[in-house]
Amino acid sequence: MPHQVAVFLENKPGKLERVTGLLAGAGINIRAITIADSGDFGVLKLLVDKPAITCNILAQNGLVATVRRVVAMKIPDKPGGLLNIARILTRQKINIDDAYGFVLKSGETAVFVIQVKDPDTAADLLKAEGIQLLGDNDLYFL
Amino acid sequence: MTIWNKKFECISPGELEQLQLERLQSTLNRVSRNVVFYQKIFEREGIIPERIRELSDLRRIPFTSRRTLRAAYPYDMFAVPLREVVRLQTSSGTTQEPIVVGYTRNDVEHWTELVARVLTGAGINRDDVIQISFDYGLFPGALGMHYGAEAVGASVIPASTAGSRRQITVMRDFRSTVLIAAPGYGLRLARMIREMKINPQDLFLRVGLFGAETWSENLRRELEERLRIKAYDFYGLSELFNPGVASECEAQNGLHIFEDHFIPEIIDPGTGRPLDFGEEGELVLTSITKEAFPLIRYRTGDITTLIKGKCSCGRTLVRMARVKGRTDDMFSVLGVSVFPSQVEEILTRIEGTEPHFQIRIDREADREVVKLLVEISPEIFSDEMKKMQKLKREIKGEIYKLLDLEVEVKLVEPGALIGRGEGVRRVIDNRNRG
């Protein structure tokens, strides 16, 4: 199961570059990056190949970062792809704390990531519905 | 536990009074001859040092304020010629412009002895390895501690401002048994120890001495738990000795003031009226041994109370409570008077840990705006944006409910506000600027 690193960032110029620079310097691959912005601050979320090391590097540089497991799934990058997933989640009563998507190969595959309390249960339910889940390696070495 | 200087730390009240009176008379004599500021004041008020017969006569002399020291910058308050001064240090206090403080050889000797008392009071001895994590350049506390630590015969590591990781590597490898730092920085090191996945039990730390910024019992408990130490408070000010004015003993119940060197009073910061034991007010100190930079009835700006009664440690010197805040930190907005310590209490309760915050007051289009900047810590960070927004609303709501104060809450990155040495500025008031 993939791990997501979340970082607190002040909404100031250069903050994002600093994080990506730190990780690039440590040879860490960023697979996906997304930011939830609330005006004066933001929560940056990263899918990376070495989540624990990433978290340590960020903490050592004075940033607050957490790591957690998330469920990532493959959906066809075409109309209706996301709707199907949303229906399944509603039907299975899975509460989503946060969600975001990104495209792996333009026009071909989109990845949808959900943050839930119990990722194992959510993963089992989605698998049973025939959704293709992505493991760590699937994400980083696609 | 051991007492460094039993003769003075356990002096009888009668003897102390006699000693204070003699030392006060000689100090007044010297300043009336050598410091123009005091010469003028004594003349104006008709004060003749030889006629000071009782300690209570001290109350006839007007206060000395920080403003006076600034006006005297650099050397006008010195009571000795510069050739007798062996050390000069500048104090860039938390809320103030710099002043210069000088020390004669005797001053440095006294200072060293007082710091030896501070360390001995915290149970520190020659077998200890003391890591001093104060800035040696700017903060007189670092050198002051250093001399005292050498006097008790301990091994001293001047770790100064090495980065947090390096501090901890040194702490582990050199087997530091004592950490001396600002309390906020102590907490930062505790967090870094966890980041580095070091078990505090694998360290040799047993005592922490924390000072130079206002802290609380909550933070003491947190530091003691996280670092597995006994944490002690000390008090001093750069204008006199810092550290070396007062310190805690093993009872951890108030700080013994070194009354053989300083005469303490508590006054109402508004009216200047003297207050009694147990009443909260501003601490006023008169130095009675200092040669280069003596101060008479100096208003420290620190809010505390004097504690009456015997201490279980055997010392007879009077105790002061932990400093609650600074008079110049108190602010009024739209008719509401607020102490930063009140904001601190609310934040501590919400965060469950020692908060780092700063209050900024601005005037925007004829309206007073109060911004509360709160540092994010691992304890309160959530990767769910809605929880972060809830936290902001909760802080704003509690402050409004309890202090009747409307604030704009801003969350900032860790370390954005943290200070070293002389501490974080709790309040920045921009209303009268520009």
Ligand SMILES: [Zn+2]
């Ligand atoms: Zn005591």
